[in-house]
Amino acid sequence: MTGNIVIISIVSMGAIGAVLSFFLAYADKKLKVQEDPRIEALLNILPNTNCGGCGMAGCRVFAEALIQGNASVAGCVAGGQAVADNIAKYLGVESAQTNRIVAVVLCRGGDKETVKSAVYKGEATCVAANLTGGEKACTYSCIGYGDCVEACKFDAMTMNDNGLPVVFYDACVGCGACARACPRNIIEMHPIEHKLFNYCRNKDKGAIARKVCSVSCIACSLCVKDCTVEGGIEMIDNLAVVSYDKCPQDDQPTKRCPTECIRFGEEEKMTKDAYYASLPKKAV
Amino acid sequence: MEVILIFISASIVNNFVLSYFLGICPFVGVSNKTESALNMGLATTFVMTLTAAITWPVWTYVLVNFNIPFLQYVAFIIVIAALVQFVEMFIRKSSPHLYRALGIYLPLITTNCAVLGLALFMVLREYNYIESIFFGFGTGVGFTLAILMMSGIREELEFADVPEVFKGISITLIVAGMMALAFMGFAGLIRG
Secondary structure (H helix, E strand, C coil), X not given: CHHHHHHHHHHHHHHHHHHHHHHHHHHHHHCCCCCCHHHHHHHHHXXXXXXXXXXXXXXXXXXXXXXXXXXXXXXXXXXXXXXXXXXXXXXXXCCCCCCCEEEEECCCCCCCCECECCCCCCCCCHHHHHHHCCCEXXXXXXXXXXXXXXXXXXXXEEECXXXXXXXXXXXXXXXXXXXXXXXXXXXXXXXXXXCEEECCCCCCCHHHHHHHECCCCCCCCHHHHHCCCCCCEEEECCEEEECCCCCCCCCHHHCCCCCCCEEEHHHHCECHHHHHHHCCCCXX | CHHHHHHHHHHHHCCHXXXXXXXXXXXXXXXXXXXXXXXXXXXXXXXXXXXXHHHHHHHHHHHHCCCCHHHXXXXXXXXXXXXXXXXXXXXXXXXXXXXXXXXXXXXXXXXXXXXXXXXXXXXXXXXXXXXXXXXXXHHHHHHHHHHHHHHHHHHHHCCCCCCHHHCCHHHHHHHHHHHHHHHHHHHHCCCC
């Protein structure tokens, strides 16, 4: 009797499965969608990281846009010049110059430089901590839980011992995932030619900004005066803002900055190997 | 008359989403925009009606007939999965735009507990074939109604001054709770 039930179960389930699979196989034949074979070929060229750096929902959407002519062949930031050339070759169009874009962390207020005004014991992510204001007294600063490092798919960021994110410029492809992950928007995407940055986002008045952090922009305007081109640097909302189309990328404006928040970024640009070589050697 | 009662009961009074809390995942996930919410509701209604129409004979002529009712979960899941596959192919063919808008939520109808719940309730309440189909259709209409109302409210919420900590999913769940409260007002309309 028990054996009977087993056999009946197997046969009836098998029959139901078989009927449904025949039905689906028939439907699949009838409802087949013809897909452009060029999409598949372009996907083989693209890096398939789905990083979103091109501004589209993924590599497949970008490939479709390429075929419809709605995207530039140089649009794939993760692939760089090599991928742009290959796409252009495949589509039979002229290749375009890619702009190398990298992430810049515009805050140097790590654990050593900033004043703490609270103790935070919640969920250790920047998004959560930002709801309560985080630990640091500066409400514009890096919160330091590394949401940007989590967001990076290219292993191009890490948190240093001072609680600040470091971008490895040899590994960064410029997809902008870290900039979108940062709840305080202190990470910006810039062409690699940009070298002069104000590494502070604090919009408070100088006296207040000075109290919360030793490397904050105190709106003293010395860099505005020192810039060799008129209007190359402007004071907006108590912050020195560099106009990249006007200001020459030299270190002239950084020389008299009392808090060293405006810097000529060459020394900040770190490669992965250089960073790990600079760490103190652990005892084996 | 009985059939109309079952339809109204399933769609409004005992709304699956708002009084049994089944199918909350697509209810929260696809209620951003009215258009995709309506399409999601229609796809789910289609799957639900077909599910009722097919699981009833499977239950009566296979599971009960051969005295193997303990296989109901397996049998129902197979039927639902096959139907969702079919709907997915159909939508992909007829409207690629809608296919992309629904995204991951379309295959997720397979695991939408409202669809399985509908098949199980149908068995539990011993409906006949016509009643089952109306029950399935009514449940789908109820789901569409709930998700459509939710998307309308959420579109308005975009412009509301929601406190920072309530933004996103939390305000959605609070609104869902309020809608459920409002739907409790229908409770006296039909018994059971």
